[in-house]
Amino acid sequence: DAGVIQSPRHEVTEMGQEVTLRCKPISGHNSLFWYRQTMMRGLELLIYFNNNVPIDDSGMPEDRFSAKMPNASFSTLKIQPSEPRDSAVYFCASSSIPTDEAFFGQGTRLTVV
Amino acid sequence: DAKTTQPTSMDCAEGRAANLPCNHSTISGNEYVYWYRQIHSQGPQYIIHGLKNNETNEMASLIITEDRKSSTLILPHATLRDTAVYYCIVRVGTGANSKLTFGKGITLSVRP
Numbered sequence: 001d002a003g004v005i006q007s008p009r010h011e012v013t014e015m016g017q018e019v020t021l022r023c024k025p026i027s028g029h030n031s032l033f034w035y036r037q038t039m040m041r042g043l044e045l046l047i048y049f050n051n052n053v054p055i056d057d058s059g060m061p062e063d064r065f066s067a068k069m070p071n072a073s074f075s076t077l078k079i080q081p082s083e084p085r086d087s088a089v090y091f092c093a094s095s096s097i098p099t100d101e102a103f104f105g106q107g108t109r110l111t112v113v
Numbered sequence: 114d115a116k117t118t119q120p121t122s123m124d125c126a127e128g129r130a131a132n133l134p135c136n137h138s139t140i141s142g143n144e145y146v147y148w149y150r151q152i153h154s155q156g157p158q159y160i161i162h163g164l165k166n167n168e169t170n171e172m173a174s175l176i177i178t179e180d181r182k183s184s185t186l187i188l189p190h191a192t193l194r195d196t197a198v199y200y201c202i203v204r205v206g207t208g209a210n211s212k213l214t215f216g217k218g219i220t221l222s223v224r225p
Contacts, residue, residue, distance in 0.1 A: 004156075033212075033213075035215075042215060042216070042217055042218075043157070043200075043215035044215075045212060045213065045214060045215075048212060055210060056210070056212060091156050091157070093156070093157075099145070099204065099208070099211050101147075101159035101162070102157075102159065102213060103159070104156030104157050104158070105156055106155065106156055107155075107156055
């Protein structure tokens with residue numbers, strides 16, 4: 001398996017634009033997690049899904065952020081409208097069950113100017 | 114909020130054992146201790162986890178105190194490639210409601 005695949009690897013966008021980050025979890029994994037990492041706040045859990053259902057979205061910072069998992073092999077994290085303070089590295093991770101080890105993707109580095 | 118506290122940084126010589134401490138004094142009876150590491154610019158990587166017994170795998174050993182209020186991750190023969198931020202995490206919740214909350218971690222620097 002190629003591991004967790006995230007796209008794009010880098011994204012530069014202007015403030016106010018919509019940004020969509022994509023994640024393909026490892027085949028067969030039922031849990032998917034979105035994290036955000038900044039120097040100031042470290043690694044923050046934004047939302048996680050189990051069997052495509054959002055379980056906990058308490059980490060989503062604002063209504064500008066939304067995440068979907070339409071099927072077991074794909075998830076998106078959308079920011080609309082984007083702001084400079086959203087600049088961060090966004091990681092997606094998956095695990096076979098919630099309590100199993102999580103495998104992380106390489107991340108998407110988002111820069112909002 | 115993370116339920117663990119770790120020193121900010123430490124270093125060790127290449128080839129020596131690296132012992133990374135972690136305090137988790139408020140851990141509950143059914144909560145596991147997990148260790149991950151993050152090498153610069155990469156996604157975090159799972160190392161090991163345990164409940165109350167000591168654990169060992171090909172990467173490291175995890176020693177958990179009998180009262181479970183602290184643990185130590187041991188890298189038996191540190192190499193330069195082990196330089197990374199190491200996160201000690203208490204997994205909160207059970208089953209589908211379980212989640213990993215990362216703290217600040219400890220930066221391990223392995224020197225030649």
